[in-house]
Amino acid sequence: MDDNSSARLKRRLLGVVYRIGLFLVMLTICLPGLWIVLSSLRPTVEIMAKPPVWIPQEISFDAYVAMFSGIGKGGIPVIEYFRNSLIISVTSTAIAVAIGMAGGYAFARYRFRGKSGVFLGLMLTRTVPGIALSLPLFFLYVRLGIIDTHFGLILAYVALNVPFTIWLIDGFFHQVPKDLAEAAQIDGCTRWQAFWQVEFPLAGPGIASAAIFAFLTCWNEFALASQLTRSVSAKTLPVGLLDYTAEFTIDWRGMCALAVVMIIPALTLTYIVQRHLVGGLTSGAVKG
Amino acid sequence: MKGFKPSAPFLLLLPAIIVLAAVVVVPLLLSLYSSFTPFRLTKPETFFVFIGFRNYLSILANTDFWWAFGRTVLLLTIALNLEMLLGLGLAMLVEKATRGQRILRTLMMFPMMFSPILVGFQFKFMFNDNIGLVNNALQSLGITSDAIPWLIEGHLAFIAISVAEIWSSTAIFAILILAGLLAMPKEPIEAARVDGCTPWQTFRYVTWPFVMPFAYIAMTIRSLDVARAYDIVKIMTDGGPAGRTELLWTLVARTAYSDGRMGMANAMAYFSILLSIAFTVYFFNKLAAARTQIGAEW
Numbered sequence: 001m002d003d004n005s006s007a008r009l010k011r012r013l014l015g016v017v018y019r020i021g022l023f024l025v026m027l028t029i030c031l032p033g034l035w036i037v038l039s040s041l042r043p044t045v046e047i048m049a050k051p052p053v054w055i056p057q058e059i060s061f062d063a064y065v066a067m068f069s070g071i072g073k074g075g076i077p078v079i080e081y082f083r084n085s086l087i088i089s090v091t092s093t094a095i096a097v098a099i100g101m102a103g104g105y106a107f108a109r110y111r112f113r114g115k116s117g118v119f120l121g122l123m124l125t126r127t128v129p130g131i132a133l134s135l136p137l138f139f140l141y142v143r144l145g146i147i148d149t150h151f152g153l154i155l156a157y158v159a160l161n162v163p164f165t166i167w168l169i170d171g172f173f174h175q176v177p178k179d180l181a182e183a184a185q186i187d188g189c190t191r192w193q194a195f196w197q198v199e200f201p202l203a204g205p206g207i208a209s210a211a212i213f214a215f216l217t218c219w220n221e222f223a224l225a226s227q228l229t230r231s232v233s234a235k236t237l238p239v240g241l242l243d244y245t246a247e248f249t250i251d252w253r254g255m256c257a258l259a260v261v262m263i264i265p266a267l268t269l270t271y272i273v274q275r276h277l278v279g280g281l282t283s284g285a286v287k288g
Numbered sequence: 289m290k291g292f293k294p295s296a297p298f299l300l301l302l303p304a305i306i307v308l309a310a311v312v313v314v315p316l317l318l319s320l321y322s323s324f325t326p327f328r329l330t331k332p333e334t335f336f337v338f339i340g341f342r343n344y345l346s347i348l349a350n351t352d353f354w355w356a357f358g359r360t361v362l363l364l365t366i367a368l369n370l371e372m373l374l375g376l377g378l379a380m381l382v383e384k385a386t387r388g389q390r391i392l393r394t395l396m397m398f399p400m401m402f403s404p405i406l407v408g409f410q411f412k413f414m415f416n417d418n419i420g421l422v423n424n425a426l427q428s429l430g431i432t433s434d435a436i437p438w439l440i441e442g443h444l445a446f447i448a449i450s451v452a453e454i455w456s457s458t459a460i461f462a463i464l465i466l467a468g469l470l471a472m473p474k475e476p477i478e479a480a481r482v483d484g485c486t487p488w489q490t491f492r493y494v495t496w497p498f499v500m501p502f503a504y505i506a507m508t509i510r511s512l513d514v515a516r517a518y519d520i521v522k523i524m525t526d527g528g529p530a531g532r533t534e535l536l537w538t539l540v541a542r543t544a545y546s547d548g549r550m551g552m553a554n555a556m557a558y559f560s561i562l563l564s565i566a567f568t569v570y571f572f573n574k575l576a577a578a579r580t581q582i583g584a585e586w
Contacts, residue, residue, distance in 0.1 A: 022381055026395050032410045032455065033398060035421055039413070052424040099303045106300035120572060122304065123508075125312045127564040129515030131537045132557035135544050136315035136322070159311035162304050164512070220403025222519040223537075227545065238405040242523060252413060259406050270401045271394060 033263070040064070040256035047252050063257035078258060080232050081240040088150055088236060089218035092157035096165050097211045103162070104169025105195070109178070119167075126163040130223030138227050148230040156224050161214040168213065172206025173199065209273035216266055237262050316561075319554040327551035334551070343555040352531065353539065353556065359446070360536040360563070364514055367453045371510070372503060374454065375461025382462070383469045393466070400459040404519035411452035412524045415439055442532030445525050449533060452520050461506045468502030469495070501578040508575050511567040515560065536560045 039047055041059045067078045106112075107119065137156060138147065146152035176199050184194040200207075222238040229235045241262070244255045323343055327335045347353050382392045402410070414421045415438035426432050438448045472495065480490045518537035521527065527534040527542065534542075537560060544553030 018381075018384065022385065022392075025378060025381060026392070029398055029455075029459075030395060031421075032414060033402070035414065036410055048419055050418075052419075052428060054428070099307060102300040103304040106297035110297040110300075112297045116576070118301070120569070122308065123512065123568060123572065124565055125308045126512050127561075127568045128312060128316065129518065129537055129557075129560050129564055131515065131518050131541050132319075132560050133312065133315065135540070135550060135554055135557055136319035137311070138544075139322075139550065140315055140318065155311055159307050162307055166304060216401075220405070222403065222405040222522075223515070226522075227541075238403055238519075241405055241409060252419070255409060256413070259409060262403065262406060263401060266401045266403070270397060 036256045036259050036263075040253060040260050042253065044251075044253050063253045064261075067254060067257050067261070076240060076243050076254070076258070077232050078237075078240065078261070081235055081237045082261070084150065084229075084234055085219060085236040088153050088157065088234075089215050091150075092154040092161065092218050093211055093215040095154070095158045096161035096214050097169075097207065099158070099162050100165030100169050100210065100214075101207060103166040104171075105173055105199075107166065107170040108173030122163040122166060126160070130160075130221070131227075134224050134227040137224070141228060147228060148234045150234055152228055153225060153234060153236070156228065157218045157221065160221070160224070161217055164217070165210050165214055168210040169203070169207055172203040172210070175206070176202045212269045212273045216269060219262075219266060319557060322551050323554035323558060325551045327549075327554075329548040329550055339551075343552050347552070347555055347559070352534070355531075356534045356536050356539045357559065357563075359534065360517075360560075363446070363450060363453065363517060363535065364567070366450055367457070367517075368507070368510065368514075370450075370454050371458045371461050372507070374458045375506065376465055376499075376503070378458065378462040379466040379469055382466055393463075396462050396466075397459050399456050400463075402456060404456065404516040405523055407452050407456040408520035408523035411448060411455070411520075412439065415448045415524075439525055440529055442529060445529065445533045449517075449521055449524055452524065453517055456520075457510060460510055461503065464502045464506040464509075465499055468499040472498050501575065504571060504575040504578050507571040508568065511564070511571050514564060514567060536563065 038056065040063050041061065042056050043058060043060065043062075046053045046057065067076070103122075107115065133156075137152075141147040141152050146155075180198050180202070181191075181194040184198045185191060189197065220238060221236075222242075225236045226239050226242065229239060237258070241255065241258055244251055244258065322335065324340060325335055325337055326339055326343075378396060382389065382396060385392055399407070415423075417423055417435045417437045417440060420438065422438065423435050426436065436444065438444050476494050476498075477490055480494045485493070515537055517535060518541070521533060521535055521538050522541075525533045527538040536556070540553050540556045540560060543549050543556060547553075
């Protein structure tokens with residue numbers, strides 16, 4: 001009786017400790033982001049206040065309005081940066097996925113000599129640090145006259161994304177049973193038809209998440225973009241964010257607002273793909 | 289059909305190989321060549337002067353370089369180990385939750401959505417000595433009365449950078465390890481408990497071996513872009529104060545673009561490439577070994 005109730009008390013206590021621990025951990029994870037959002041809505045006076053103002057007194061969207069009307073502090077052309085980011089990311093993602101689908105299919109459906117070696121080789125090209133790769137690319141792009149253009153950055157991002165896209169898509173094709181395509185071929189489909197009508201629709205959601213992952217890589221990339229772009233005509237948002245810090249007085253509120261603008265597409269897209277992404281990366285780890 | 293089959297994978301991989309050759313392999317060969325020249329951006333003719341290993345020799349004698357190299361390895365060692373441990377802890381914490389696991393999982397992925405440059409900015413803001421959240425909180429709670437110079441003092445700046453790095457990448461480990469925990473059959477754990485294993489023994493001999501491949505996948509993915517610490521450092525301290533947080537990558541960028549010494553920078557870049565490759569190959573081998581151990585086909 002006494003043992004029983006003390007065991008129950010202990011269990012309940014552990015449960016409470018667990019909940020508090022979980023809450024604190026989640027708070028640590030989310031707080032920095034929430035703080036940025038909050039700061040973007042507060043007047044600069046409040047951000048700078050000493051002693052700190054913890055409870056926001058007034059909330060406004062002034063920073064966003066200023067940013068998009070082009071009269072923000074320092075006159076950062078956010079709209080142009082946003083457009084560049086979008087064009088470069090979408091185009092390079094489309095190309096990388098097309099190439100990645102062919103490569104991923106080869107890895108998932110064929111056995112060939114040196115498969116593991118080729119795979120490792122592809123991955124190794126991805127390990128080259130962006131900044132190390134930017135040195136020869138900078139030199140080459142200047143010579144070819146494609147420095148500071150959309151095309152140059154798109155080309156670099158396709159190469160950046162191909163290895164990882166192949167890895168992911170290989171995983172997704174692995175999950176589609178081989179027999180399905182074979183059955184379709186027996187029923188009179190060509191291999192090409194069997195791919196598009198059977199395997200592609202089944203692996204579709206996975207391929208979409210690989211595409212979104214590639215998009216995010218381009219959207220977030222900084223090391224290459226900061227060296228291969230120079231002017232408003234090609235600079236992307238991450239490089240634009242650094243524009244703010246280059247000034248002597250940092251406009252914290254404006255930077256926070258720009259950060260929020262950058263994070264919203266990423267947030268939405270990641271939320272959509274999260275389930276498939278994990279599935280694709282771990283496929284083959286247990287089932288093969 | 290059968291005679292055609294062997295070359296099909298090659299044809300399918302051809303576009304990938306062409307792109308990677310054009311954008312990565314050929315430029316890298318070019319940079320390998322230029323690392324043997326005294327090439328400066330301002331003097332194009334120096335591109336054709338061959339000086340052998342002189343760049344490499346002067347790097348080896350350069351203490352700034354070795355400090356940056358050591359600091360980079362230290363940062364990676366600390367960050368990767370802590371990320372692994374925290375990720376494991378986080379995954380087990382979330383796995384235990386009975387309700388709202390979906391929401392918890394989404395929240396857990398939150399840092400993954402931040403680009404490194406944003407992570408850097410965010411922590412630059414939070415660790416700001418004057419208006420940052422960290423100092424404000426410490427002062428309001430009465431823990432300290434002075435403003436702690438987080439990004440201004442060398443060691444503190446290193447800690448701040450490590451925190452930013454760990455915050456941003458723990459999620460990858462947590463997600464993949466959680467996937468492993470969820471995929472794991474429950475019977476072995478119950479069997480171990482019936483046989484009288486302590487919770488620690490159950491974890492060490494039943495759970496961990498099963499989850500290990502997932503952790504190695506995370507490690508391999510992570511090692512593919514360890515160099516993104518460059519973005520974080522660039523925006524947080526830009527290598528300062530007085531080069532105290534200079535990493536290999538920021539040093540390469542400074543030598544190449546600020547000083548214009550491309551030949552020297554390319555030689556340094558090769559050290560950073562070899563470092564990255566070493567990390568990746570190491571974890572890739574571990575991953576392959578873990579895969580064969582549980583009998584999965586590559």
